[in-house]
Amino acid sequence: MSRGPQTVLRGQLVGPGGVVPGELRFGERLEAVTPLEGAPDDLYLLPGFVDTHVHGGGGGDTMDGPGGIRTLARLHARHGTTTLLPTTITAPWEQVLAALRGVREVMNAGGVPGGADVPGAHLEGPFISPGRLGAQPPHTLEPTLGRVAEVLATDTLRAVTLAPEVPGGREAALAFARAGVRVGIGHTRADADPVTALLEALHAAGGRTCATHLFNAMGGIEGRVPGPAGALLADSHACAEVILDGLHVHPTVFRLARAAAQGRVLLVTDAMRAAGLGDGESELGGQPVTVRGGRATLADGTLAGSVLTMDQALRNAVAAGVPLPGASVMASTAPAASVGLKDRGRLEVGLRADVVVLDRALQVRAVYVAGRPVELTARA
Numbered sequence: 001m002s003r004g005p006q007t008v009l010r011g012q013l014v015g016p017g018g019v020v021p022g023e024l025r026f027g028e029r030l031e032a033v034t035p036l037e038g039a040p041d042d043l044y045l046l047p048g049f050v051d052t053h054v055h056g057g058g059g060g061d062t063m064d065g066p067g068g069i070r071t072l073a074r075l076h077a078r079h080g081t082t083t084l085l086p087t088t089i090t091a092p093w094e095q096v097l098a099a100l101r102g103v104r105e106v107m108n109a110g111g112v113p114g115g116a117d118v119p120g121a122h123l124e125g126p127f128i129s130p131g132r133l134g135a136q137p138p139h140t141l142e143p144t145l146g147r148v149a150e151v152l153a154t155d156t157l158r159a160v161t162l163a164p165e166v167p168g169g170r171e172a173a174l175a176f177a178r179a180g181v182r183v184g185i186g187h188t189r190a191d192a193d194p195v196t197a198l199l200e201a202l203h204a205a206g207g208r209t210c211a212t213h214l215f216n217a218m219g220g221i222e223g224r225v226p227g228p229a230g231a232l233l234a235d236s237h238a239c240a241e242v243i244l245d246g247l248h249v250h251p252t253v254f255r256l257a258r259a260a261a262q263g264r265v266l267l268v269t270d271a272m273r274a275a276g277l278g279d280g281e282s283e284l285g286g287q288p289v290t291v292r293g294g295r296a297t298l299a300d301g302t303l304a305g306s307v308l309t310m311d312q313a314l315r316n317a318v319a320a321g322v323p324l325p326g327a328s329v330m331a332s333t334a335p336a337a338s339v340g341l342k343d344r345g346r347l348e349v350g351l352r353a354d355v356v357v358l359d360r361a362l363q364v365r366a367v368y369v370a371g372r373p374v375e376l377t378a379r380a
C-alpha cells in the first residue's frame with residue numbers, strides 16, 4: 001500500500017493543554033506532531049470537528065437517502081467538520097429504516113469524496129415523548145425490543161436519542177448501551193430521579209450516555225424540580241450536547257453547563273437542510289420551515305433545528321469566554337470520545353489526519369479529512 005503524498009502544516013497547535021507553535025506531517029494518518037519555534041502565529045491547527053447531531057445542510061437531509069447524506073457531508077466539511085453522524089428525524093418506521101440503510105450505503109461506499117467521514121448514524125426518535133416533540137413530527141413509536149433489534153441490524157447506530165419514560169424506554173436504553181450505542185436522553189418529560197437511576201444502570205452496563213441538546217425539548221432546572229436537565233448535569237459521566245447558535249441556549253445557561261459538566265460538553269449543530277443556504281423557505285421532516293436571519297422555525301414559531309455549522313459554534317464558544325483549547329475539546333475531542341471513536345479528535349501521531357486550519361479570526365482556511373484537502377469554495 002502506497003503512503004501517498006505527505007502534507008506539512010505549520011502554525012499554532014491547539015491541544016487540550018494549550019496552544020504551542022508546531023508542525024504537523026501527515027498522509028492519511030498523522031505521522032509527526034512536533035513543537036517548532038517560529039511557526040506562523042496567525043494560523044491555528046486543530047483536530048477536525050466531530051458533529052454527533054446533524055440532520056442536514058447544503059440542501060441535503062439524512063432522510064433523503066445517500067444523495068442527501070453526501071450533500072450534507074460536503075457542506076459541513078467546508079466548515080471544518082471532518083466526522084459527522086447523519087441524524088434521523090421522527091418519521092414513519094419504514095422511512096426511519098430506509099434512512100439508516102442509506103447511511104449504511106454511504107459507509108459501504110467508503111465514505112463521501114470531498115466530505116466529512118460518516119462512521120455511523122444518530123437515531124433521533126421515534127422513541128421520544130409525544131409531549132416533548134420540539135420540531136419532530138408526531139410519528140412517535142414505543143421502543144419495543146423488536147424495533148430496537150431492527151435498527152441495530154442496520155449496523156449503523158453510534159448514537160440514539162430516546163425518552164426513558166415511554167413504555168419500554170428503560171429496556172431499550174439498556175439494549176442500546178449494551179450494543180455500544182451512546183444513549184442520549186432527550187425529547188423527554190421524565191422526572192429527575194428515574195433519569196438518575198437509568199444513568200447509573202447504563203454506566204454499570206458500561207454504556208455511554210449523553211443529554212440530547214441539553215435544555216431543549218426538556219424541562220428546565222428548579223430548586224425542587226431538577227428535571228432531566230438537572231439529573232444529566234449532576235451526573236459525572238453523561239456528556240451534554242449544546243446547540244450554541246445564540247438561539248437555543250442563553251449564554252449564561254451555556255456557562256452553567258460548562259461549569260457543571262467540565263470536559264463533557266459537546267458542541268453539535270442539529271443543523272437542518274437549509275444550513276449553508278442563507279435565508280428562505282425549507283423543510284424539516286415534511287414540515288415547512290422558514291429561515292430568517294439565521295433562525296429556522298416551523299409555522300407555529302417552534303425552532304426547527306438550526307442552520308449552525310461547527311466553525312460558527314466554535315467561534316460562539318470562544319465569544320462566550322471559553323479559551324480556544326477548551327472550545328476545541330468541545331468541538332472535537334469530547335464528541336469523538338462520546339461515541340467511542342478513538343482514532344480521531346486529537347492531534348496525535350497515529351490518529352487520522354483530520355485537521356482544520358483556522359486564521360486569527362477563527363475562520364476556516366483549510367480542512368483535511370484523513371489527509372485529503374477539502375475544496376472550500378465548492379457550491380452545495
Ligand SMILES: [Zn+2]
Pocket residue numbers: 053055087124270305
Ligand atoms: Zn435533532
